[in-house]
Amino acid sequence: MKVLFIGGTGIISTACTRLAAERGIDLTLLTRGRRAAELPSGVKTLGADIEDAAQLLGDRTFDVVVDWIAYTPAHIERDLALFRGRVRQYIFISSASAYQKPPSQYLITESTPLANPYWDYSRNKIACEERLNLAYRQEGFPATIVRPSFTYGDTIIPLAVNSWPQPYTVVDRMRRGKKVVVHGDGTSLWSLTHNSDFAKGLVGLLGREQAIGHAFHITSDEVMTWDQFYRITAEAAGAEARIVHIPSEFIAACIPEYTGGLLGDKAHSVVFDNTKIKRFVPGFCATVPYGQGIRRSLAWFDADESRRQVDQEADAAFDRLIECYENATAEALRNSR
Numbered sequence: 001m002k003v004l005f006i007g008g009t010g011i012i013s014t015a016c017t018r019l020a021a022e023r024g025i026d027l028t029l030l031t032r033g034r035r036a037a038e039l040p041s042g043v044k045t046l047g048a049d050i051e052d053a054a055q056l057l058g059d060r061t062f063d064v065v066v067d068w069i070a071y072t073p074a075h076i077e078r079d080l081a082l083f084r085g086r087v088r089q090y091i092f093i094s095s096a097s098a099y100q101k102p103p104s105q106y107l108i109t110e111s112t113p114l115a116n117p118y119w120d121y122s123r124n125k126i127a128c129e130e131r132l133n134l135a136y137r138q139e140g141f142p143a144t145i146v147r148p149s150f151t152y153g154d155t156i157i158p159l160a161v162n163s164w165p166q167p168y169t170v171v172d173r174m175r176r177g178k179k180v181v182v183h184g185d186g187t188s189l190w191s192l193t194h195n196s197d198f199a200k201g202l203v204g205l206l207g208r209e210q211a212i213g214h215a216f217h218i219t220s221d222e223v224m225t226w227d228q229f230y231r232i233t234a235e236a237a238g239a240e241a242r243i244v245h246i247p248s249e250f251i252a253a254c255i256p257e258y259t260g261g262l263l264g265d266k267a268h269s270v271v272f273d274n275t276k277i278k279r280f281v282p283g284f285c286a287t288v289p290y291g292q293g294i295r296r297s298l299a300w301f302d303a304d305e306s307r308r309q310v311d312q313e314a315d316a317a318f319d320r321l322i323e324c325y326e327n328a329t330a331e332a333l334r335n336s337r
Contacts, residue, residue, distance in 0.1 A: 001207045002026045002061075004087075006050050006079075007068030009038075011153045012093075015195035016066075017043060019203045030057075054082060064206045066091040072124050076131045080141060089142050089212055091205065094129055096149035096217050096272070097122040097265040106189065109273045110147075110215050118264030129215070136213050145215035146202060149272060150265075152293065153195040154300040155307075159233060160190075160226060160266045161251065161258070161318070163311035168301050172310045174239035179322050183248045183262055186227035189269040193220040194293040197286035204281030211280055219272040220286040226266075229290060236295045246325045254321050 008017045008029035020027045021040035028044040030053055039045065048056045050069065065087045067079055076092070083090055100113045101122075114129065116122035135141035152158035157167040161181040173180050201218035205211050224232075227243060234241035248267035252259040278284050301307045 001063045003028070003064045003066070003206055004062045005029045005066050005068060006070070007031065008066075010068060011156060012148055012151050012195050012198055013066075013068045014038075015153060015199040016202050019196070019199040020206070023203060025203075025206065051078070057082065059086075061086045063087070064089045064091065066093065066202075066206075068093050070128060071121070073127045073131045076128045076135075080131075080135055084139075084141065087142065089144060089207060089209070090132075091144045091146055091202075092128060092132055094125045094145050094147045094215070095122060096147040096219070096270075097260075098125045098129070098147060099270075101264050102268050103270060106269050107271050107273055108217070110217060110276050116264050119260030121260060122264055142212045144205060144208075144211045144213075146205065147215065147217040148198060149191060149193060149217065149219045149270075151193045151195050151198050151219075152297065154296050157233065157294070157297055157301075158192050159230060160262065163314040166309045166311035166314070168308045169311045169314055171233065171237050171239075171298065171301070172308065173315065173318070174234045174237055174241060177240070177242065178319075179242045179244045180230060181246055181251065181318055181321060182226050182230055182243045183246065183251055183267055184226070185245050186230075186243060187225050188267065189223050189225060189271055190229070190266065191219045191221070191223050191270070191272055192229060192290050192293070193218070193286060194288035197288050200286075201277045201281055201284050204284055205277075208280060214276075214280070216277045216280065217272055217274070218277050218284075219274060220288075220290075221272075221274060222286070222289055223271050224290065232291050233294050236291070236298050244322050244325070246321065250325060251321065254324060255317055 003025050007013050009031055018040055021043050030046045032049055046056055065083055098114045099108050101116045114126045129145055132143040136143045150158055157171055159170050160183055163169040170180055198218050230241045230243055248262040252263055
């Protein structure tokens, strides 16, 4: 089976690249060359930006193309032009944040409506899905849609209020005895999925003709509260989780860049029903519990001091956020007496 990954060196796609190579898939990555030296043996690369790839691809055909870096309908139009008549299955990596927010019920299936008024990223993914569904209906374009939720690997500390570019920041706060922010009251339910588990579902869909025209989410079945995720992280780090609960709306008002990720995603209780991916990929099962996965991540950070970078700007913003909230709470209490 000849497979092309557009991208393939990110947090999620790296695990899929590794598993596809282990299973003997003839895999090529279209990439700008980042981290190419880390690729498994046998994986080929085409060094180019996808926007300039038409001449490089020539008249090549593929059994499967997976686009990891399509975010807007314009990207989908580009891919349709590139791969019409040249691929037997095209997989678009969407996002579970596209599901209805706030959800009308806690259990999410693939038929849950797609609507997110809080996050442009999610609305763009929805628009991409709509364009692909139209192409499937009108011209038989062989599209499959996959929606990851919050997926992490060894280089990520996957907590909701943290620095994405320097994710060790929240662990540094814990280890220094500083307070950490948990959105809401800490009791909303969530699933965090290890990238090696996601890979089992995604790679299992490669070349599966029955999956064409369908959408899937691929997540862990382990469901916990955000307080539990933070406390397990702190325990694994040999620290205490000094949690301060702050409403998501307050966080977003103080740090606007959290609006999408919280109000448009993690502020809500979400439990994913994985029945569909298990039906199409027999034997799929997420087997890395969070307690094990976060220890792997911490071991990676602790193995090299240079990896333990702290986002000083975010760290200071968290300090201001906590101080502002605690002062506002104290003032409200004084005024209520």
